[in-house]
Amino acid sequence: MYRYDPYDTAMVAARVAEFRDQTRRRLEGHLSEEQFRPLRLMNGLYLQLHAYMLRVAVPYGTLNSTQLRKLADIAERYDRGYGHFTTRQNIQYNWIRLEEAPDILAELASVEMHAIQTSGNCIRNISADQYAGAAGDELVDPRPYAELLRQWSSFHPEFTALPRKFKIAVIAAETDRAAMRLHDIGIRIVRNPAGELGCAVYVGGGMGRTPMIAPLIREFVPLDQIVTYCEACLRVYNRHGRRDNKFKARIKILVHELGAAEYTAQVEAEFAHLLTLGIEPPRAELERIKAHFPEPALDAGGEDGDPDRGDPDFALWLDTNTAPHKVKGHAIATISLKPVGGIPGDASAEQMRVIAELARRYSQDELRVTHAQNIVLPHVRKADLAAIWQALDAAGLGTANLDGIGDIIACPGLDYCSLANARSIPVAQRISEALSPRSAEIGELKLKISGCINACGHHHAGHIGILGVDRKGVENYQLLLGGSEGADCSLGQITGPGFDEDGIVAAVEKATALYLSRREAGERFLDTYRRIGMAPFKEALYG
Amino acid sequence: MVKILTGNDLRTGAVIWWTGRDWSLHVADAGDVGDHGDVIAATENAARRVVGAYVIDAVQDAEGLRPAHIKDRIRALGPTVRLDLSLKPADPAAGDWVI
Numbered sequence: 001m002y003r004y005d006p007y008d009t010a011m012v013a014a015r016v017a018e019f020r021d022q023t024r025r026r027l028e029g030h031l032s033e034e035q036f037r038p039l040r041l042m043n044g045l046y047l048q049l050h051a052y053m054l055r056v057a058v059p060y061g062t063l064n065s066t067q068l069r070k071l072a073d074i075a076e077r078y079d080r081g082y083g084h085f086t087t088r089q090n091i092q093y094n095w096i097r098l099e100e101a102p103d104i105l106a107e108l109a110s111v112e113m114h115a116i117q118t119s120g121n122c123i124r125n126i127s128a129d130q131y132a133g134a135a136g137d138e139l140v141d142p143r144p145y146a147e148l149l150r151q152w153s154s155f156h157p158e159f160t161a162l163p164r165k166f167k168i169a170v171i172a173a174e175t176d177r178a179a180m181r182l183h184d185i186g187i188r189i190v191r192n193p194a195g196e197l198g199c200a201v202y203v204g205g206g207m208g209r210t211p212m213i214a215p216l217i218r219e220f221v222p223l224d225q226i227v228t229y230c231e232a233c234l235r236v237y238n239r240h241g242r243r244d245n246k247f248k249a250r251i252k253i254l255v256h257e258l259g260a261a262e263y264t265a266q267v268e269a270e271f272a273h274l275l276t277l278g279i280e281p282p283r284a285e286l287e288r289i290k291a292h293f294p295e296p297a298l299d300a301g302g303e304d305g306d307p308d309r310g311d312p313d314f315a316l317w318l319d320t321n322t323a324p325h326k327v328k329g330h331a332i333a334t335i336s337l338k339p340v341g342g343i344p345g346d347a348s349a350e351q352m353r354v355i356a357e358l359a360r361r362y363s364q365d366e367l368r369v370t371h372a373q374n375i376v377l378p379h380v381r382k383a384d385l386a387a388i389w390q391a392l393d394a395a396g397l398g399t400a401n402l403d404g405i406g407d408i409i410a411c412p413g414l415d416y417c418s419l420a421n422a423r424s425i426p427v428a429q430r431i432s433e434a435l436s437p438r439s440a441e442i443g444e445l446k447l448k449i450s451g452c453i454n455a456c457g458h459h460h461a462g463h464i465g466i467l468g469v470d471r472k473g474v475e476n477y478q479l480l481l482g483g484s485e486g487a488d489c490s491l492g493q494i495t496g497p498g499f500d501e502d503g504i505v506a507a508v509e510k511a512t513a514l515y516l517s518r519r520e521a522g523e524r525f526l527d528t529y530r531r532i533g534m535a536p537f538k539e540a541l542y543g
Numbered sequence: 544m545v546k547i548l549t550g551n552d553l554r555t556g557a558v559i560w561w562t563g564r565d566w567s568l569h570v571a572d573a574g575d576v577g578d579h580g581d582v583i584a585a586t587e588n589a590a591r592r593v594v595g596a597y598v599i600d601a602v603q604d605a606e607g608l609r610p611a612h613i614k615d616r617i618r619a620l621g622p623t624v625r626l627d628l629s630l631k632p633a634d635p636a637a638g639d640w641v642i
Binding site for chain 1: 551553554555556557558588591594595611612613614617618621622623624625628
């Protein structure tokens with residue numbers, strides 16, 4: 001994985017020192033909250049319902065065991081013993097003291113981490129496929145390109161005051177595991193008919209109050225021009241994106257209002273101009289970055305035999321939570337942070353240390369945070385899977401529910417978030433408890449819950465989505481069906497009137513029961529919904 | 544409807560409530576600020592003890608003052624999903640009045 005060079009180290013150290021001084025001046029009264037707020041937000045420090053919240057960047061979701069141990073130490077020393085992994089592959093701490101925030105940033109810097117650009121109207125953390133470098137269906141590891149874009153976008157002077165926040169995802173596989181088309185820019189690394197690698201670029205996707213699936217605006221950008229092309233996309237947005245209305249300021253609105261063809265034409269003109277300026281980083285810089293992402297040192301010569309399936313719980317986990325690795329005799333293992341009835345995405349300091357040790361011992365010292373709020377061990381020998389599962393199970397991390405009804409994405413909701421209108425976590429917990437016993441029977445069913453229209457819980461992209469709203473001071477929940485974030489990307493449709501907390505749990509049970517009664521062989525919930533349409537579900541819910 | 548004043552402690556971020564003379568961690572200590580909430584909020588914001596002070600509606604019942612809106616009731620106690628982190632972790636009834 002990428003390691004800081006002296007420039008990275010110096011930049012992050014300078015930012016820590018700067019924020020320490022800013023915090024001191026705030027506490028001494030030399031800065032008002034109005035002056036200080038944008039400064040703390042630039043360092044990921046929000047003020048939420050109960051305390052300050054710190055969002056730490058995990059570039060393209062990749063961590064090593066030393067970093068995860070540091071995150072555990074921070075949870076224990078500065079927070080209340082746990083952290084929350086987010087749908088942007090980051091981690092958040094919910095109980096931070098302002099006076100200690102600079103010390104936390106210094107601790108993060110000591111393991112080459114930071115919280116820069118995890119808030120504000122700038123280019124946020126670049127996300128990527130959590131199976132990068134391990135999946136058999138990828139053309140190349142997308143992370144060197146994500147890292148190149150991270151370096152380009154960090155402190156980019158032209159893009160620190162965009163009309164609104166900006167999110168980029170990079171994948172290199174046919175299977176989209178990163179909700180790529182629901183980002184402001186989605187990049188898929190592809191091969192052209194001449195066999196050359198380049199990028200298909202999608203612009204103007206997003207969720208929030210106006211969900212959009214990003215249209216393809218260019219089929220092929222040569223890999224050695226991708227920074228220049230992104231610069232052109234951002235320039236057109238920065239020039240024309242609306243600053244008069246926060247709710248219409250995201251690039252998806254610009255692309256929609258201009259039309260994809262006109263937006264693309266403007267980008268192409270800007271791109272042609274930028275090519276004359278030679279802003280693309282030197283090829284040597286990309287090669288330097290790529291050298292940090294070598295092929296994992298795995299022995300492909302061993303036996304490919306599956307582990308002993310004698311323990312039914314282990315066998316279920318094996319079937320559910322592991323995926324094929326590109327190297328024979330190995331697997332990708334996903335650790336569910338969704339125990340039955342638990343809080344999606346939360347991990348205690350103790351659990352983080354268990355995961356870190358497993359990564360060090362069994363997975364080339366690498367981990368990935370997924371946008372579904374789970375953790376991946378990307379490079380595991382099949383022969384070690386039983387030992388890994390036993391350690392996970394002992395730590396309360398052995399739940400076998402990946403992509404099932406219990407693997408629920410949920411934002412922090414009204415239990416933590418000052419923007420939320422309704423609680424997400426209790427709804428997730430109740431659905432998990434009610435339907436997890438039938439998870440194997442139900443099969444793949446991606447359920448996503450947001451506590452407000454900002455859609456941090458990706459409800460638009462859930463096979464079943466739930467949106468919490470405030471109805472005259474009372475929590476109410478809208479139900480959506482038919483969303484998907486993958487290659488078959490689609491936006492969920494609202495079923496009808498909302499439900500109270502009891503009602504929404506019952507509604508999910510009814511929708512699931514209808515699916516089970518109507519599905520044909522091999523169909524997932526989403527497939528059945530697409531085949532039979534909304535009407536039977538409405539009848540089951542409201543009839 | 545009673546008006547009470549709340550905000551977050553500048554240094555710690557903790558939710559605090561205006562008692563009439565000082566700030567308290569406990570909503571039960573909050574006092575009715577009547578029409579003076581905005582003036583007090585401005586003064587206290589300037590004094591750097593509190594950040595983001597604002598006035599909310601509250602109701603008085605036999606148990607004491609309770610914020611009228613669910614968001615402020617959750618602020619008063621803590622996350623409903625982690626009552627072990629609330630201000631009354633030993634009270635099995637803690638949170639009964641939140642929702």
